[in-house]
Amino acid sequence: MKPHWNAVTRDRAYFSYHRCPVCGVLYCPEFFMEAELTQFYASMPDNTLGVAPDVLKKTQRGYFDVLKRFSSRRGGYLEVGPDLGFFTAYAVQENTYNHFWLFEPKTEVQSALKTILAGRAFDIIPSMLAVDKIPPQTLSAVVMVHVLDHLLEPRKILEQLKSRLLPGATLLFVTHDESSWLARAMGRRWDG
Numbered sequence: 001m002k003p004h005w006n007a008v009t010r011d012r013a014y015f016s017y018h019r020c021p022v023c024g025v026l027y028c029p030e031f032f033m034e035a036e037l038t039q040f041y042a043s044m045p046d047n048t049l050g051v052a053p054d055v056l057k058k059t060q061r062g063y064f065d066v067l068k069r070f071s072s073r074r075g076g077y078l079e080v081g082p083d084l085g086f087f088t089a090y091a092v093q094e095n096t097y098n099h100f101w102l103f104e105p106k107t108e109v110q111s112a113l114k115t116i117l118a119g120r121a122f123d124i125i126p127s128m129l130a131v132d133k134i135p136p137q138t139l140s141a142v143v144m145v146h147v148l149d150h151l152l153e154p155r156k157i158l159e160q161l162k163s164r165l166l167p168g169a170t171l172l173f174v175t176h177d178e179s180s181w182l183a184r185a186m187g188r189r190w191d192g
Helices: 034-042 053-070 086-094 107-116 154-162 181-189
Strands: 075-080 097-103 122-125 139-145 165-174
Touching: 053 086, 053 139, 053 165, 075 086, 075 165, 086 097, 086 107, 086 139, 097 139, 107 122, 154 165
Parallel strands: 075 097, 075 139, 097 122, 139 165
Antiparallel strands: none
């Protein structure tokens, strides 16, 4: 599967999303196990798919502006899957968080993240699920942009995060929309 995981080609393998006609739950009936996902993500390059950096930065800025409206921006900051760190850079520019934790398994992007975080207290953890690395009651912001819907057990992760949150912490999740016009236009080729 490795050749298909990172490729954007006509032969790319796509996951199938299904909605239960009885209860309405959206699910993927076939998926990789945690060890396989860890291996695939570690060797994956940034996943911006050639989108112009200005477009990505503008999109991430819009998401960050939402976080600013609701977050105290004090205490610790966690971002799961920051990729090239556009969102992270906005959080660093605020200069109000006392520690940054980034869960990023893709080794290829970690040096860019270290550059963004230079001079700040930070930990870049090459995992998507290392909640135990964060001390209790330290996070005032948790950010997952197009990540929550890729976790095998999102509820379990959220339950583990609960004890790491400060009172009034803000969680910002941006998820893929399987009912969007893009998903409908791409049909089976839409991979969220």
